[in-house]
Amino acid sequence: MRLAPYLLSLPALLLFAGVVVVPLVMTVLLSFHDWGQYKGIEPVFILKNWQEVLTDSYFHEMFARTFRIAFFVTLLAAVFGAPEAYILNRMKSPWRGLFLLVILGPLLISVVARTLGWALLFGGNSGLVNKALMSAGLISAPLPFMFTETGMVVALAHVLMPYMVLSVWAALQRLDPQIENAAVALGAGPFTVLRRIVLPQVMPGILSGAIIVFALAASAFATPAIIGGRRLKVASTLAYDEFLNTLNWPLGAAVAVLLLLALVAIVIGASRLVERRYAQVFG
Amino acid sequence: MAFLTLEKLTKKFGTHLAVDGLSLEVEKGEFIALLGPSGCGKTTTLQMIAGFVDPTAGAIRLEGRDLLAIKPAKRGLGIVFQSYALFPHMTVAENVAFGLEMQGVVAAERTKRVAETLDLVGLGAFAVRFPRQMSGGQQQRVALARALVIRPSILLLDEPLSNLDAKLREEMQIELRQIQRTVSTTTILVTHDQAEAMALSDRIVVMNQGRAEQIGPPHEAYERPATPFVANFLGKTNLVNGTTVRPEKISFGTSGLAGKVRTRIFQGNHWLYQVDTDGGLVTVIRQNTGEAMPTEGAAVHLVWQSSPPPSSGEVPAGRRGS
Numbered sequence: 001m002r003l004a005p006y007l008l009s010l011p012a013l014l015l016f017a018g019v020v021v022v023p024l025v026m027t028v029l030l031s032f033h034d035w036g037q038y039k040g041i042e043p044v045f046i047l048k049n050w051q052e053v054l055t056d057s058y059f060h061e062m063f064a065r066t067f068r069i070a071f072f073v074t075l076l077a078a079v080f081g082a083p084e085a086y087i088l089n090r091m092k093s094p095w096r097g098l099f100l101l102v103i104l105g106p107l108l109i110s111v112v113a114r115t116l117g118w119a120l121l122f123g124g125n126s127g128l129v130n131k132a133l134m135s136a137g138l139i140s141a142p143l144p145f146m147f148t149e150t151g152m153v154v155a156l157a158h159v160l161m162p163y164m165v166l167s168v169w170a171a172l173q174r175l176d177p178q179i180e181n182a183a184v185a186l187g188a189g190p191f192t193v194l195r196r197i198v199l200p201q202v203m204p205g206i207l208s209g210a211i212i213v214f215a216l217a218a219s220a221f222a223t224p225a226i227i228g229g230r231r232l233k234v235a236s237t238l239a240y241d242e243f244l245n246t247l248n249w250p251l252g253a254a255v256a257v258l259l260l261l262a263l264v265a266i267v268i269g270a271s272r273l274v275e276r277r278y279a280q281v282f283g
Numbered sequence: 284m285a286f287l288t289l290e291k292l293t294k295k296f297g298t299h300l301a302v303d304g305l306s307l308e309v310e311k312g313e314f315i316a317l318l319g320p321s322g323c324g325k326t327t328t329l330q331m332i333a334g335f336v337d338p339t340a341g342a343i344r345l346e347g348r349d350l351l352a353i354k355p356a357k358r359g360l361g362i363v364f365q366s367y368a369l370f371p372h373m374t375v376a377e378n379v380a381f382g383l384e385m386q387g388v389v390a391a392e393r394t395k396r397v398a399e400t401l402d403l404v405g406l407g408a409f410a411v412r413f414p415r416q417m418s419g420g421q422q423q424r425v426a427l428a429r430a431l432v433i434r435p436s437i438l439l440l441d442e443p444l445s446n447l448d449a450k451l452r453e454e455m456q457i458e459l460r461q462i463q464r465t466v467s468t469t470t471i472l473v474t475h476d477q478a479e480a481m482a483l484s485d486r487i488v489v490m491n492q493g494r495a496e497q498i499g500p501p502h503e504a505y506e507r508p509a510t511p512f513v514a515n516f517l518g519k520t521n522l523v524n525g526t527t528v529r530p531e532k533i534s535f536g537t538s539g540l541a542g543k544v545r546t547r548i549f550q551g552n553h554w555l556y557q558v559d560t561d562g563g564l565v566t567v568i569r570q571n572t573g574e575a576m577p578t579e580g581a582a583v584h585l586v587w588q589s590s591p592p593p594s595s596g597e598v599p600a601g602r603r604g605s
């Protein structure tokens with residue numbers, strides 16, 4: 001009897017082990033192997049790759065950039081996504097569905113296509129927006145967008161915004177429909193209602209949205225690859241380059257595993273913090 | 284002049300008349316119950332007084348001033364919502380203090396009044412709890428304290444007891460009445476429970492499809508209902524040979540309308556009878572005094588006082604001149 005649940009989940013467990021656990025373990029093992037220009041990969045156990053990744057300032061800069069970008073993407077997504085969700089939630093029935101579709105629409109379009117769109121708008125002298133602004137005399141040189149961190153942050157924030165909106169929207173759905181009226185009846189103005197009543201209650205939604213957006217931004221590949229190219233690398237594009245251009249698989253594996261570990265630590269730490277902070281209040 | 288006046292208050296949602304020319308005068312300190320079936324416009328009426336719904340037509344006056352010209356946040360009314368709408372991220376004390384904070388009451392005074400009000404509703408020991416950690420009845424009291432602490436000119440209660448189980452509801456009814464007597468705040472209660480309306484209020488407004496069918500003291504509305512709707516809504520009625528009689532007014536006698544007991548149900552403090560007569564099926568309620576009562580199938584005679592003269596006092600305000 002007790003065995004049935006395990007047996008029933010066995011196929012899923014096997015699949016999970018086959019496509020996630022095994023490659024992951026192999027990647028971890030790979031990061032301890034040696035590599036040379038002419039000898040290729042040598043299956044020995046050394047710490048060379050890890051030493052390099054952890055001590056070389058080149059890698060420090062790369063990881064610092066990755067998390068800096070992820071941080072600002074998260075901030076941008078929260079600052080725009082939370083009000084967006086609030087406005088969406090206050091809309092009347094036909095509009096709400098329509099605008100929800102508009103917001104979620106980008107999820108249906110490939111990340112590559114969307115990022116190329118940004119590149120078309122802002123890329124160098126020939127970018128549409130840059131051209132228009134320059135011919136209008138508003139700017140004298142094209143706005144730097146390609147190969148900048150700002151460009152990556154803006155493009156990633158756009159790509160990941162729906163996750164924040166959905167997360168905050170779910171939190172808003174749990175709000176008592178009369179709660180704002182209750183505060184108004186007690187004499188609160190519209191701004192006070194937002195700051196003292198609505199915001200604290202959707203905070204768990206904003207934080208869990210932030211965790212998702214942060215994790216996705218730090219591990220994003222397509223957008224940084226298109227906007228940053230090989231000039232402005234982040235951890236994921238670096239790992240990619242080590243694998244496919246330098247062919248130093250072990251070093252690439254060390255970068256990938258480190259990114260994974262850092263992300264897991266940040267995400268678990270953050271959700272622990274959120275849970276402890278709100279367990280008592282929202283149960 | 285009355286304390287609160289509703290004048291031909293009307294609300295249309297599209298083409299649907301939710302409230303239809305409701306007029307009502309409320310005296311200071313009075314406890315009014317808006318009673319009616321689901322969808323008759325009780326909540327809409329309350330929300331118009333509170334300012335969350337704009338009337339299509341009509342006026343609301345508080346001590347002669349036009350209430351509709353005042354923003355909801357400035358009306359200074361105490362409202363208890365059906366869902367309580369407590370602030371879940373604030374403790375009980377913070378919930379109650381919120382209204383005082385908005386009024387700019389200084390911290391020391393605030394603490395004192397919060398403690399006083401929590402004592403009034405019997406929650407003195409629960410100040411630091413969060414709403415989630417309290418029972419339904421306790422949450423209801425927090426909502427009441429939060430509404431009362433700002434010393435509102437009117438207390439508006441929207442089905443405040445409907446989320447509680449039957450026993451707790453009865454206890455809270457008694458307590459609500461006592462608290463209202465203590466603070467003597469003018470109160471308007473919305474309910475679809477006729478027993479609750481009659482137990483609590485000085486006057487009942489029986490509403491049907493957005494209109495007031497009758498406005499008057501509970502006893503009068505019960506004894507002399509202005510319309511068949513009121514008679515039926517306020518309690519069971521029998522229509523025997525063209526006259527309406529309440530079941531508890533009928534007793535068993537040696538002569539009178541002859542009949543045969545079809546069913547007899549024991550309900551603790553009373554017996555409920557259904558008697559087949561020539562005038563149709565008659566419901567009879569008899570007190571359980573411990574005496575032997577007719578059993579099912581027994582032949583009985585029914586007697587009752589002739590009904591009192593038709594209502595002459597209060598005419599439903601909404602129907603004056605129509």
Ligand SMILES: Nc1ncnc2c1ncn2[C@@H]1O[C@H](COP(=O)(O)OP(=O)(O)OP(=O)(O)O)[C@@H](O)[C@H]1O
Binds near residue numbers: 323
């Ligand atoms: N925002 C709205 N839009 C359209 N119709 C509404 C709206 N609010 C209420 N109504 C309608 O107006 C009528 C009265 O509603 P109201 O909420 O006042 O009823 P109620 O007497 O409080 O009923 P209940 O006892 O079920 O709470 C109902 O028919 C309802 O469907």
Ligand SMILES: [Mg+2]
Binds near residue numbers: 325326327
């Ligand atoms: Mg209602």
